[in-house]
Amino acid sequence: MPGTLSLKIITPERIVMDAKVDNVRARAIDGELTILPHHEPLITALAIDVLHYRLTEGGTEHTAAVIGGLLEVGENEVTVLSDVAELDTEIDETRAHDDKAKAEAQKLQKTDDKLSVQLSEMAMSKAMARLKASEILRQRRSKRPNQP
Numbered sequence: 001m002p003g004t005l006s007l008k009i010i011t012p013e014r015i016v017m018d019a020k021v022d023n024v025r026a027r028a029i030d031g032e033l034t035i036l037p038h039h040e041p042l043i044t045a046l047a048i049d050v051l052h053y054r055l056t057e058g059g060t061e062h063t064a065a066v067i068g069g070l071l072e073v074g075e076n077e078v079t080v081l082s083d084v085a086e087l088d089t090e091i092d093e094t095r096a097h098d099d100k101a102k103a104e105a106q107k108l109q110k111t112d113d114k115l116s117v118q119l120s121e122m123a124m125s126k127a128m129a130r131l132k133a134s135e136i137l138r139q140r141r142s143k144r145p146n147q148p
Contacts, residue, residue, distance in 0.1 A: 003037030004056045009064055009080045016064065016085045024078050025052040026071055035071075035078050042073040048125040050133045051080065061140065063088045065133040067126050084126070088133040 007024055009016040024035040027049040035042075051066045069082030102123070 003076060005035065005037055005039075006077045007053055007080075008078070009051070009066070009082070009085050011082055011085050016087060019053075020056040021078075022054040022056050022059070024071075026066070026080075028071065035073055037076055039073050041075075042071070044071050045069075046071050046080065046082065048122070048129050050129055050136065051085075052136075063133045063136045065091060065126075065129040067129065086130060086133070088136060091130050091134045093131070093134045 004020045004022060005024065006018075007021045008018045022037075026033055026035075027047045028044040029047050030044070033042075033044070046066055046069050048068050049066065051064045052061065053064075054061050065086045065088070066080060066082050067084035069080060069085070072079045072081070
């Protein structure tokens with residue numbers, strides 16, 4: 001079924017993106033899903049991971065690091081609500097590596113505080129999602145050397 005979807009990624013601070021796309025792939029907390037035009041209505045909780053989408057204009061594949069949140073599918077509309085989300089082109093890879101190293105160091109510290117353990121695991125997941133999105137962008141650019 002041909003058609004397009006309207007994809008909006010929204011955080012409390014800003015609208016990260018608002019564009020027409022051909023499809024959206026994401027990892028919900030209970031598994032992977034792909035949203036195509038005319039998908040049934042759906043609301044699901046997202047895992048901390050990378051969201052993939054193909055822009056209708058130009059047909060290029062892109063990613064965004066999404067730090068959990070909700071994905072809602074309406075009539076050819078996909079809305080992602082997340083506390084934190086970054087497009088692959090916005091990610092500071094050096095900072096993401098530094099954040100990962102800090103999270104790893106915190107995780108290695110012995111602690112009985114369950115909250116500290118959970119926070120360090122969340123920080124690690126966030127850094128890994130950002131690095132994954134950045135790596136996908138780097139690989140995509142290396143396949144097309146004339147692209148910025």
